[in-house]
Amino acid sequence: GIQVEQSPPDLILQEGANSTLRCNFSDSVNNLQWFHQNPWGQLINLFYIPSGTKQNGRLSATTVATERYSLLYISSSQTTDSGVYFCAVRADSNYQLIWGAGTKLIIKP
């Protein structure tokens, strides 16, 4: 089945810094979602981005489907950005999301 790899696994930054999180996937996909799991465990939808580029405030994402990767950019980090960021994909033949292991982000004040 499809494999999803996220990097880096852990990231510690000072408030105000910028970061780039990467998601690689091993096969073609028809859905890619980025989530932020906050310290209380809630999964918050960030982007639904099977291809192209989207921006929402300080966050933006780019998916290059032909090269099988997606990037999540976080600018001017705030402590509330802390948590785990997951990339999840759906392959053409399936309905469920296949998840990466996540990037744990810690923003220090």
Next chain:
Amino acid sequence: GAGVSQTPSNKVTEKGKYVELRCDPISGHTALYWYRQSLGQGPEFLIYFQGTGAADDSGLPNDRFFAVRPEGSVSTLKIQRTERGDSAVYLCASSLRSYNEQFFGPGTRLTVL
């Protein structure tokens, strides 16, 4: 509008007991998914419903796990003869149609003692 809701938020049970976990999807969403998340890992797929029927139950770990969605809205995940290895956060998600963006509930944290 209201998001996906799940009850209870926490459930502690003893090994061998039966538990039911409930999911109330976003109104109008026809697709409903159950996932399970263990500590430090990404969620893993359990079962997918389109309407009332289980279209894909390939992720259910064994026959102790069962889920229903009798009226095409609320779903219940049922676990018989619980084992300590069943301890995890059980997540429910819904989407407007099968191939649309999935939205998640807050999860039910199940602890089997």
